[in-house]
Amino acid sequence: MRSKSNLFAAFIALVFLPAMVGFIAPTDRSSGAGLLASTTNLLRGSLGMQEAQANESDTPFAAYQQGLSVLRREYAGAQIDDKKAAELTYAAIRGMLFTLNDPFTSFLDRSEWRQMRQSTQGEFEGIGAVLEPFGRDVRVVRPIPGSPAHQAGLRSGDIILSVGAHNAETGRLTGKTATMGKDINEVVALIKGPKGTRVSLTVLRKGSTTPITFTLTRRRIEPPVVQSWMRDDEAKIGHIVVNEFNEKCAPQFDRALQDLRRRGMRALVFDLRFNPGGLLEEAVEMGSRFVERGKTVVILQETAQVRREFRANGRRLVADIPIVVLINRSSASASEIVAGAIKDHSLGTLVGEATFGKGLVQTLFPLTNDTALRLSTARYFTPSGRDISNRYDDEHRPIFGTGGVKPDVQVAQSEKWEETQNFEDAEHDLQLRRAMELLRTKLAENERRAAR
Amino acid sequence: MAQPLRRALVVAASFMVVAAAFGAGRHLRQATSQEPAQLPEVSLEARVAGSSVGSAPPSREVGDAAETFLQVQRYVLTEYVDRVTDTSRLGRGAVRAMALSLDDPMTRFKDPEQRKELERQMAGRFTGIAATLRVVKQKRDGVDQRRLAVVAAAPGGPAARAGLRPGDVVEEIGGRWVIAYDPRLDLNRLELRTMDNTTYLRALREAQRKLTDGVTLARAVTMLTTGSGKELSLTVRRPGVAAPIKVSLTTAETQVNPIEARAVGAVTYVRVASFGGRVGQDFASALQARPRTPVVLDLRDNAGGPYTDRRAGAMASAMAVVQALGGTGQVGAVVRRGGRREPLEVQGPARARRRVAVLVNGGTSNLAELVAQTLREEVGAKLVGTRTFGDAVAQKLVPLQGGSALIVNAGKLVTAGGTDFAGRGLQPDATVAAGPDDPALQRAVALLARS
Numbered sequence: 001m002r003s004k005s006n007l008f009a010a011f012i013a014l015v016f017l018p019a020m021v022g023f024i025a026p027t028d029r030s031s032g033a034g035l036l037a038s039t040t041n042l043l044r045g046s047l048g049m050q051e052a053q054a055n056e057s058d059t060p061f062a063a064y065q066q067g068l069s070v071l072r073r074e075y076a077g078a079q080i081d082d083k084k085a086a087e088l089t090y091a092a093i094r095g096m097l098f099t100l101n102d103p104f105t106s107f108l109d110r111s112e113w114r115q116m117r118q119s120t121q122g123e124f125e126g127i128g129a130v131l132e133p134f135g136r137d138v139r140v141v142r143p144i145p146g147s148p149a150h151q152a153g154l155r156s157g158d159i160i161l162s163v164g165a166h167n168a169e170t171g172r173l174t175g176k177t178a179t180m181g182k183d184i185n186e187v188v189a190l191i192k193g194p195k196g197t198r199v200s201l202t203v204l205r206k207g208s209t210t211p212i213t214f215t216l217t218r219r220r221i222e223p224p225v226v227q228s229w230m231r232d233d234e235a236k237i238g239h240i241v242v243n244e245f246n247e248k249c250a251p252q253f254d255r256a257l258q259d260l261r262r263r264g265m266r267a268l269v270f271d272l273r274f275n276p277g278g279l280l281e282e283a284v285e286m287g288s289r290f291v292e293r294g295k296t297v298v299i300l301q302e303t304a305q306v307r308r309e310f311r312a313n314g315r316r317l318v319a320d321i322p323i324v325v326l327i328n329r330s331s332a333s334a335s336e337i338v339a340g341a342i343k344d345h346s347l348g349t350l351v352g353e354a355t356f357g358k359g360l361v362q363t364l365f366p367l368t369n370d371t372a373l374r375l376s377t378a379r380y381f382t383p384s385g386r387d388i389s390n391r392y393d394d395e396h397r398p399i400f401g402t403g404g405v406k407p408d409v410q411v412a413q414s415e416k417w418e419e420t421q422n423f424e425d426a427e428h429d430l431q432l433r434r435a436m437e438l439l440r441t442k443l444a445e446n447e448r449r450a451a452r
Numbered sequence: 453m454a455q456p457l458r459r460a461l462v463v464a465a466s467f468m469v470v471a472a473a474f475g476a477g478r479h480l481r482q483a484t485s486q487e488p489a490q491l492p493e494v495s496l497e498a499r500v501a502g503s504s505v506g507s508a509p510p511s512r513e514v515g516d517a518a519e520t521f522l523q524v525q526r527y528v529l530t531e532y533v534d535r536v537t538d539t540s541r542l543g544r545g546a547v548r549a550m551a552l553s554l555d556d557p558m559t560r561f562k563d564p565e566q567r568k569e570l571e572r573q574m575a576g577r578f579t580g581i582a583a584t585l586r587v588v589k590q591k592r593d594g595v596d597q598r599r600l601a602v603v604a605a606a607p608g609g610p611a612a613r614a615g616l617r618p619g620d621v622v623e624e625i626g627g628r629w630v631i632a633y634d635p636r637l638d639l640n641r642l643e644l645r646t647m648d649n650t651t652y653l654r655a656l657r658e659a660q661r662k663l664t665d666g667v668t669l670a671r672a673v674t675m676l677t678t679g680s681g682k683e684l685s686l687t688v689r690r691p692g693v694a695a696p697i698k699v700s701l702t703t704a705e706t707q708v709n710p711i712e713a714r715a716v717g718a719v720t721y722v723r724v725a726s727f728g729g730r731v732g733q734d735f736a737s738a739l740q741a742r743p744r745t746p747v748v749l750d751l752r753d754n755a756g757g758p759y760t761d762r763r764a765g766a767m768a769s770a771m772a773v774v775q776a777l778g779g780t781g782q783v784g785a786v787v788r789r790g791g792r793r794e795p796l797e798v799q800g801p802a803r804a805r806r807r808v809a810v811l812v813n814g815g816t817s818n819l820a821e822l823v824a825q826t827l828r829e830e831v832g833a834k835l836v837g838t839r840t841f842g843d844a845v846a847q848k849l850v851p852l853q854g855g856s857a858l859i860v861n862a863g864k865l866v867t868a869g870g871t872d873f874a875g876r877g878l879q880p881d882a883t884v885a886a887g888p889d890d891p892a893l894q895r896a897v898a899l900l901a902r903s
Contacts, residue, residue: 058540058543059543060540063543063853067561070852071554075862076861089514089517096545096546099544099545367523368516369517373523375531376533
């Protein structure tokens, strides 16, 4: 009976697997290194490999093989058994990729690839709490509004002490696992599970002297990619935050837009701060919300010869109202495409700080052994043809400020807001406040002009 | 009850794998469907099995990983945004990373440039600050650290003139921290549970800044061992000194004669700064010129180092020094993995034993320690000076294609008497600290005169 329900749950998860193709949401937002994945150039020829095979003694593979045999024969520090040799091979792959000096190219081993697929699924079954590592512990960043975690009363900052497993049928507690010292992914695996089943969390909360235990019933969760507010009820200024560019992004944006319009929105703050990027297609889709049909959103340079322009698809939804785009140093990749397109076509005012500066597109290649390669495969330019990539110093560290999309109005953020990065906190958000000032002025100007 | 659940999960897991490989959307499917055409498994197996180095055929696990390597190589060569012209660079990166991943400072990769530099050093030609450096692993404040230590400063070179000593740890170069560990680990030690968000984020950001502003160990070694005419300011930690020491120096080319012989009264004094090259022959002729005299062998700041082979290179010249002073036969061994012993034998005819004193200090390391202890055991030599460094790792240099090399921790150096000096060094028979007019040399001469 139970095995059947488990199988069923696995099947539901599978239905959504295709939805996560080529989309990567970095787990660490502060890195700002988002990823653009393209589906474009997989069919390019295998010429390079043939060349490599022609001169086989000089391939990286030959060097790796020689190095591995030397270590297996000579190394005295530890026995290099087959398992160790496989680890060394993965190290070799990473080392080979490292010489490209490209921070956006990487090898994903089995668990990294699995993690990515899980974390990038637009939906999952669980309790709906965003978690982060906190020293040796894992803590709640925030409960997703409306989720079981939110309804049960979990709060931002709660430190998880243990996770209780429950019998799927009776719902009775069967055992507790202490989480201190565990990897965040292990903790997530403990908490996630088929919908309808129960899990309990014991947390340490600031200000509370004893741990608090919550018992929750798992549900299907769709983490919001888009958040929106009507920030100024008088001037009717709407605020839409897009957290990343996955496949849920455009529909959620459209819904938020519709809702704000119904409430009489007259100006829009489109917020791409801390948005690390995502799917290339989604960037083009989102760019098309602003850019006139047929005009360029982004230009892809795949090889020296192959250049492709992506044009707005005609689903333009924001054309009639003043727009401010909020950007900062953690707006990366797909965010920069959209911000760059809006800037180059003079469709809005960019406020904030220069963006991250990543003008590279990556493609995901699945490999044997359930591993994958994330490889930079193209450059992109904004519609005016500008390369927004940072330059790198002689140690291959990006020189911030040499690339990126520059704001029209530079506004530094308050330290208070930077520390929490809480979009609910409009009071300390100097960039948002400046954006609203600009839009109010613009609206007043428009009114005066109309009155004349 | 647990049984059916487990089975269900296994089934679910394998479904996931299948889905990932084949079901995951349009372009992924294209990539996988190309696999068989582009990468016939047969040809891979042939290539793996046909590798030039004689080793057992790889197991399935390594074979799979090797196949993954080949796939990555192919994608990099065909799909990467920039055309990769220097493929040997990719290979060097692969081998370097394998060596690094063993997390053993005594196993490292040398690209052709670094290998030449190493050979120059073994012949006594230094650039940079003219010091032998070593990455040492240390646990400090509960964190495993890798720190850059001075093993020996070449006499007359910038490091020696600036007063750097064996055991000094370079912590900063030009005000930049030499990255010894991931500073984010510090956060684990802080009282996180009582810490508020702001403090935590500030600490995290500070740690990240330390990491990005820092100098990697590899980069630090390059900065300190290459070039000339460049001004550097270093911050150095010296054992037993609480405050960090600031040192300014200018890199220069430094030639150290690996061997220097002279008479000190009735005693023959020979300083051997490093092993390798012609040191063995030169040492023998220096002694032949003064037969039967007692000998002071100065091995201070002799850092030993990688040997190529027991018949050529540093090990051969070390053995030649032992032979010239009267050592014969098997004088020690390299203990390989699993306890297998490769004997170290003195080649050539037996020479008359000399009365010997060996000058040692904290910079006497590796092969130099082997020689010192062997002479103590074989010819009754007296060790004079301070405790030696304590490095018994047999570092074998294995040449690779294209001029690179792997220096491999290939075992442990032990003397015939079974002395294990790893980590603890050798305690001298007469402890004499360094000072003006070389009191250690005077003491050694006096010892030889008395006996």
